[in-house]
Amino acid sequence: MMEDRNISKMDVEFYLLNREYDKLNSDELAIVNEHVESEQEFNEMKAVVMGAGNLFKEEKELAPNPAIKVALLKEFDKQQPAGAYWLNGIFTSLFPKEKKLFQKPGMQLIGLAASVLLIVTIAFNGKTDMNNSKLAQNKGVKSEEETVEEHSKLDRDEANEEKNLEKNDFQPTVELIEKDIEVATLNEVEIEEKPESVENKGTTADFMYDAQSIESVEADLSIAADLDYRRNDNNLHASEESFKKGVLKDQRKGCYIR
Amino acid sequence: MQLVKKSYTAETDENLMREVIKGNNLAFSEIYDRWSKPMLNYFYKMLWQDREKAEDFMQEIFTKIIHKPQLYNPSRAFKTWVYSVANNMCKNEYRRAEVRKGTSNSLHDNIIVHDSSAPDKEHDKNIFNDRLKEELELLSENHKKTFILRFKHDLSIKDIAEILETSEGTVKSRIFYTLKKLGKNLKEFSPVAKTIMVGMCLIELVQCII
Known part of the structure; x- marks a missing residue:
């Protein structure tokens, strides 16, 4: 609890939680005496700090009514049209704002698709255009005949x-x-x-x-x-x-x- | 199931809110599971231990998240943001209560009825707890909020300062003032007071025997 609350050794609260007044050293006593008038006051405050800790620990926490969650989720679904999230999710995952243009997966996929298309076009359509005078021809290659x-x-x-x-x-x-x-x-x-x-x-x-x-x-x-x-x-x-x-x-x- | 649905239990509140902004209902469900209970109990403590009111307020805060999730800035800690929203809601409620108080004298009395619900007087601890609850109700709103955020919700001075939109020094001073005041009001429960009381009882007993 002490760590959660980030209690500094300069805070009286630290000594209230961890020390007895008569066991404080001179330095600690100097810090405590800046805020506390007497040992009695220290002990009274200590009792409150310890008691409050116990009170809130032991206190039965209220649990929310499950109907509230159902109603809220319905409200949430009304607010978000069906499928919109997934479309948004796909778009945001393909084109995340925080990444550079060439680092975006969407852009990389587009680049990959374009290169594959180019390879396919050259590899398969190239043969049919062998007689095309506009294209460079490799005459070194001879047919079987x-x-x-x-x-x-x-x-x-x-x-x-x-x-x-x-x-x-x-x-x-x-x-x-x-x-x-x-x-x-x-x-x-x-x-x-x-x-x-x-x-x-x-x-x-x-x-x-x-x-x-x-x-x-x-x-x-x-x-x-x-x-x-x-x-x-x-x-x-x-x-x-x-x-x-x-x-x-x-x-x-x-x-x-x- | 894990393969189909992504688990958000390990995600931070901030990441969950990013997903909520995108419209992810699973992330919203996770946020609700994490924060509905603390919010309900905060409102319960701050709004005169009225469970119905606390539930209404808790529902309202999540409705705000649904309709205006962009109000949350993901660069800020969700914890402090949600408590500051809750704190502002409480402030507004106090103002409304003040207005109502002018028209009706019995409002607060009706609400604080829960405060003295079935105290177990058999043990000192229970007596102390009841007394503490009573004393807390008597504190000013700012002191009460600070005390509850500090000792019930275990928030740091820095977070409390952010939630209450004040300085850390003010928060420390409020905590110290509250401890001093409560200590004075509950001094019969301090260890020294107890030993004195035990000593006095023993003296009385000896005197009776003699």
Whole structure:
């Protein structure tokens, strides 16, 4: 009770409630004597304070008639139209006055709904507007048909490549052979022509020419031998290369099959 | 039930009044449950212990809350506000009573009849209580209000000052004056007086024996 009433130690009431006059120390006595004339007066006041406390504690408190509450609640309902409270409650809870605009739950819900609407619009309606020239289009993305076409093109290209490779494998050797044959025939022709000249002229100069021609023939022959060697060598290389390419093709095909 | 209806028992009076202003009848019901009894007993004490009058006044104060809840400022303590409204109602009633007193002499006598209802004279305590009640009725309205708010309703000096719209010094002085006056009028119940009386009785007894 003392705490409820916030009784200060500077109040006489505190000493009246908690102390006997003869047990007061000098400081307490000084405070009490400022207001109380004698010990008798102190005791009389003490009796009243203690008695009043007991009186009000023991006193039977009156209980209100329950009919009053019923009547008041009816009055309250009349004052507040039905449902108004809940509408008010919803509004006030969504848009409380004490909060800032962006902190109001209502505003946050509106923001959330707007963002969801925007996402839905972009995600679902975006596809139908692919042909809309006003919108930016992602051309990097290809359809399934396009990718299938691309694959078939690649296959065709590969087939062509194979064909070309097959052709290229044999072409150089044929050319080389033809060239070699040409060179060889030319040399042969030269060789054939020269004896004719020796026979016709029969001079030292012709002899010398013949000697030179023999040397040239020999040189030609060695060249021809070299060419033969190279040709054979080239053929060998070409066959090796064609073999390797064939293996690679098989490997590629194998990959596609997988 | 708890899931459907919000419980307001843990809410402060101030928060409940905020809800009442919004039109929440559950909050009003809670406020009524908390304050109807103290208000009824305050009016009963202040209005000459007339139960019927006290109930009327109690109903009137809650009707005011229903019709004009905006009169309450939630930044202020509800306790002091409701007592100050009750105090003003009592003041008005005292004025009306003064007017009636001029026309009828028997008004107060009829009302104070409850004061002396069946006192149990067997015990000192009961005698003291009855005497105290009587003495309280004889006090001025301001002193009586201050005393009741202090000792019956356990309000602080500050709250009483706010309710009665006066200074804390005035409240302290009123309490001290009331205690002094009541102490003087009820001095036969003080411990010293009792011992003196017991001593005198003993002396008389000894004298009789001798």
